[in-house]
Amino acid sequence: MSGNGQRRWGSHRLKGSWADRIVRSAGLRETDLVLDLGAGTGALTRPLARRARRVVAVELHPGRVKGLTAALSSAETVTVVHGDLLEVPLPGGAFRVVANPPYAIGAAVVRRITGPRSALVRADLVLPRWMVCRYASSPPRGFTAEVGTHVPATAFVPPPRSDSAVLVLRRRSAPRRARRRPVRRAGPTPGPR
Numbered sequence: 001m002s003g004n005g006q007r008r009w010g011s012h013r014l015k016g017s018w019a020d021r022i023v024r025s026a027g028l029r030e031t032d033l034v035l036d037l038g039a040g041t042g043a044l045t046r047p048l049a050r051r052a053r054r055v056v057a058v059e060l061h062p063g064r065v066k067g068l069t070a071a072l073s074s075a076e077t078v079t080v081v082h083g084d085l086l087e088v089p090l091p092g093g094a095f096r097v098v099a100n101p102p103y104a105i106g107a108a109v110v111r112r113i114t115g116p117r118s119a120l121v122r123a124d125l126v127l128p129r130w131m132v133c134r135y136a137s138s139p140p141r142g143f144t145a146e147v148g149t150h151v152p153a154t155a156f157v158p159p160p161r162s163d164s165a166v167l168v169l170r171r172r173s174a175p176r177r178a179r180r181r182p183v184r185r186a187g188p189t190p191g192p193r
């Protein structure tokens, strides 16, 4: 919120060609469930809808939610959620994230989606390049992190002050809920103690 109690709705929207490129490089499968966190006017949501089984587009700005809902009403694979991306419940099963969230809450987004109760498999997040480099040298627990596609300031309307990059987070092993029970070693069953 700003000092006068009104939220500031800054938004650096991705140009369509860049959104397409980022979604293509995410290597989605048609079985994937994908979250677009901070969907705005749907720059990423549209190409995601063409590639994934289901897309959940989360946006807090009421006007953008209305526009997005109207624009994507015929896209059966897309659900538009009006809510705070730091509070909406995460899916119970495996999911992916492809998003260009507000940079001011970029670290909070990473903490949330890589937290212990999350079944995130992979995230492709557009963030300031310096932040992406920091995660690449110190990934969140349980994930690998790498610097993906370079995204110049000219890829956005309006352009942000610095260049950006895609942070690619991949889970090191299957998410806890999806993990199989460990196989019991063969051998004699221990008797009562």
Ligand SMILES: C[S@@+](CC[C@H](N)C(=O)[O-])C[C@H]1O[C@@H](n2cnc3c(N)ncnc32)[C@H](O)[C@@H]1O
Pocket: 009, 010, 011, 012, 013, 014, 037, 038, 039, 040, 041, 042, 043, 044, 058, 059, 060, 061, 064, 083, 084, 085, 086, 099, 100, 101, 102, 103
């Ligand atoms: C950087 S813009 C990206 C818009 C779009 N994804 C794109 O790439 O063009 C971030 C979006 O997040 C929305 N937003 C800001 N805070 C949010 C929050 N707490 N929860 C959900 N959306 C939020 C803004 O309204 C804005 O539309």
